[in-house]
Amino acid sequence: xxxxxxxxxxxxxxxxxxxxxxxxxxxxxxxxxxxxxxxxxxxxxxxxxxxxxxxxxxxxxxxxxxxxxxxxxxxxxxxxxxxxxxxxxxxxxxxxxxxxxxxxxxxxxxxxxxxxxxxxxxxxxxxxxxxxxxxxxxxxxxxxxxxxxxxxxxxxxxxxxxxxxxxxxxxxxxxxxxxxxxxx
Numbered sequence: 001x002x003x004x005x006x007x008x009x010x011x012x013x014x015x016x017x018x019x020x021x022x023x024x025x026x027x028x029x030x031x032x033x034x035x036x037x038x039x040x041x042x043x044x045x046x047x048x049x050x051x052x053x054x055x056x057x058x059x060x061x062x063x064x065x066x067x068x069x070x071x072x073x074x075x076x077x078x079x080x081x082x083x084x085x086x087x088x089x090x091x092x093x094x095x096x097x098x099x100x101x102x103x104x105x106x107x108x109x110x111x112x113x114x115x116x117x118x119x120x121x122x123x124x125x126x127x128x129x130x131x132x133x134x135x136x137x138x139x140x141x142x143x144x145x146x147x148x149x150x151x152x153x154x155x156x157x158x159x160x161x162x163x164x165x166x167x168x169x170x171x172x173x174x175x176x177x178x179x180x181x182x183x184x
Contacts, residue, residue, distance in 0.1 A: 105158035111184060112136060112161040118179030124157040134160045142167060142175060 113122070116135035120126045124135035132139055134152030138160070143152050146166040148159075173180030 105161075108161040108165060109157045112157075112164055114182035114184060115164075115176055115179045116157075118182050119176065124160060125153050127151075127153045136160055136164045136176070138163070146170065 112135075116122050116124060119137040120135050122135065126135065126137075127133050133143070134155065135157060136152075138148065138152040140152075143163060146163050148155070148163040152160055152163075167175050168183070173183055176183075
């Protein structure tokens, strides 16, 4: 997938996440972006951190000094707590990782889509009884030899494309003598 498309999708998903966050969490996310800068400032300002280590306690203290209190005993707002920020950051990382995996799978299927159109009219679940299965018409021998599990026609398109890519990178497109030319 083109880098510009990936960046656009990333920014779009980030915008959706930020727009659905509570105002307090969005405010905390702004401080989170500055956490690395905070760590650098702490390293320069505090002789105790000259070893190059800034622990969570120093960063937490910095945030508290800037009005971001822990949600403790009813003080402050839950959205301004360090634990809330860490939880939100973890959720954001998991979400972005899942989006990255989905984009990689989508891209892989798109590379093989024209081959599947040629081999099986784009039907990834086809089993015609001729000894070849799935959208890319795998024989069971080839499927198993390149890491495929189960029956090819019972696997999702991305998994079939992943195994096909293993075949392509290890031995070429000659496994699809007629339709291999449509790989892009």
